[in-house]
Amino acid sequence: MSTHWPRRRMHHVFAPDGRAVIAAMDAGITKGVAPGLERGRAAVKRIVDGGVDAILATIGLARAAADELGGTGLILALDSEIPSARYGVEQAVRWGADALELKVFPGNPEVTKMGELRELCAEGDKWGMPVMAEPIPVGFKALEAHTLANIAHGARVSAEAGADFVKAQYTGTPEEYREVVEGCLVPVLALGGPMKPTPLHALQMAYDAIQAGAGGIVYGRNIVEAERPDRMVAALVEIVHGGASVDVAAKHLNIPL
Known part of the structure; x- marks a missing residue:
């Protein structure tokens, strides 16, 4: 397998500026018919029309919406009741995915899934398939x-295990979150988390994460449950790729400031 493939696939997730706006659309893996994904x-x-760089999806959604993706990047969620490394990488290659995602739980006394992450990264490396870890x-x-220290630790150990990029919870101030970003060996993207009180709060978090040096954001509910997911994506793109302020980006949403 050519060593150029991981880099090429990463270019399908990250824009030329090295940043990414990713929509997490994998909630159906546990919730079935999830809000915003009915x-x-x-x-x-809708989300592709907004200009998103990539989506994080289950194999089922990726299969059903293949014609809607076009050139948008695809990250397959591999969270499962059983270890997924041995079947997941080959499945991702067959479906033309650009990366894989796995949630891990550093510090969990019963199951961390860190061993599964190491196996997935090693198997992905054989196929030239990048891996995004989500340490919780x-x-x-x-x-x-979910302290700053533990989030920074989770990001670092995920990178040490071989992850190509990490989706990490945003917490604290931009100055504090920079500890997470700079302490990691690979790009860190801020996890959107629960639905924010208002769309402006979601935009502010994205802005703060970029100020902290994050390589982008991965938003689920704050995109898919938005009144206009396409406009929310466009506003986030303005912040992440355009360097816009929250006030400027919010104009995409047509809401009073």
């Missing part, structure tokens, strides 16, 4: 563990 193909089309300290419900 009509999967239509949801993908201990677990989604262990909010007390």
Whole structure:
């Protein structure tokens, strides 16, 4: 396998400026019919029309919306009840995916999934398939563990395991989050997390993450559940790629400031 393939696939996720706006559309893997994704193909089309760089999707949604993706990057979510490295990489290659994603839980006393991440990265390397790790300290419900130090630790150990880029929770100020970014060996993209109180809060978080040196953002609910997902994507693109302020980007949303 040519060593050029991982780099080429990364160019399908990251724009020429080295940054990416990614829409996480993988909620159906656990929720089935998830808010904002009830009509999967239509949801993908709206987000692609907004100018998103890539989507994070299940194999089912990727298959159903293949005609809507065009040249937009595709990251396949491999979160599963069983280890997915041995079948997931080959499946991603067959479907023309550009990267894979796996959630891991550093610090979890029962299962961290870090071993699965190492295996996935090694298998991905054989096929020239990049891997995006999503480290969540201990677990989604262990909010007390979601400290800046633990988030930085999770990002670093994911990179050490071989991840090509990392999706990490945003917390604190831009100055504090810079510790996560600079402490990691690979690009860090800010995780959108729960639905923000207003679209402006979502835009502000993206702006702060970019100021901290993040390589972009991965937003799920804050894009797919927006009143106009295409306009939310366009506003985020203005911030991430255009360097726009929140006020300037918000003009895409037609809401009072």
